Amino acid sequence: MNLAKIVKAAEKLDQEERKKGNSPPEILQELLIFYTKKICKELKADINLALIGAYLMDSKVGKAGREGRVEEHVGMGLQAAKKFLKKFNLPKKLQDKIENIIEAHHGTVPYKCPEAEIVANADCFRFLHPKGAVFFLTNLGEKGMKFPEALKYFEYKVEEKQKVISLDVCRKEAGEYYKLLRKLIDLTKKPL
Numbered sequence: 001m002n003l004a005k006i007v008k009a010a011e012k013l014d015q016e017e018r019k020k021g022n023s024p025p026e027i028l029q030e031l032l033i034f035y036t037k038k039i040c041k042e043l044k045a046d047i048n049l050a051l052i053g054a055y056l057m058d059s060k061v062g063k064a065g066r067e068g069r070v071e072e073h074v075g076m077g078l079q080a081a082k083k084f085l086k087k088f089n090l091p092k093k094l095q096d097k098i099e100n101i102i103e104a105h106h107g108t109v110p111y112k113c114p115e116a117e118i119v120a121n122a123d124c125f126r127f128l129h130p131k132g133a134v135f136f137l138t139n140l141g142e143k144g145m146k147f148p149e150a151l152k153y154f155e156y157k158v159e160e161k162q163k164v165i166s167l168d169v170c171r172k173e174a175g176e177y178y179k180l181l182r183k184l185i186d187l188t189k190k191p192l
Contacts, residue, residue: 003048006088010055013084022062027135028126035122035170042169043114049094050115053101054122056081078102107164121170124161128177133158155185 017023024032036054040047059080064073081102085095100112101119111117126132136157140150158181165174 003046003052003094006085006090007048007051007055009088010052010084014055014059017059017062020062021066022060024058024061024126025135025139028132031126031129031132032119032122035125036119039118039122039167039169040115043118043167045114045118049097049113050101050118050122053098053105053115054119056084056098057102057105057119057123074103074106107166117166120164121167121174124164124170124174125177127157127161128165128174128181130177130180133177133181151185151188158182158185 014023014029018026018029023029032054033051036050037047039045040050057077058073060076061070061073064070064076078099081098085098090098097113097115100109101116103109104111104116105120105123107120111120127136133154137150137154140153141147145153158178162174162178165171
């Protein structure tokens, strides 16, 4: 089974979905892919398997948001991934692992393989890393969200993602970013 070929096809699908406004913005996706590779290397996990899940997991988040059902984006992405993966005739065990990576990327579903936990942790850096955090907050404003509402949602995402961090190889770096963002949020909320 040539997983590298499937990674390339999943990356291409991700780019096509981004053009439609469905996949996350490129900056956030770059952070996800960087940390997925980094953590896989440190833990000697299957990089190709993790990357397939990472590229597919949020392929419908933009569409779900536009339709006012962002909380359903995981299920929507899972259905799209199943359709995409069908053409590769994967063994059931591999298919199940990729599906688990997608289902578990918010840390609310048990991890059935190391790659699922890795991708869930990597996903957190999209919001905890300063580059991702600044982009995300700016992007909320560009979408027309007023500052108090944007700050509240930003704070929610930072807290949500910090709670998902579960791997020792991520805790120190994520913790440093979290403290920095927490201080920034707290100072921003202080009256002048």
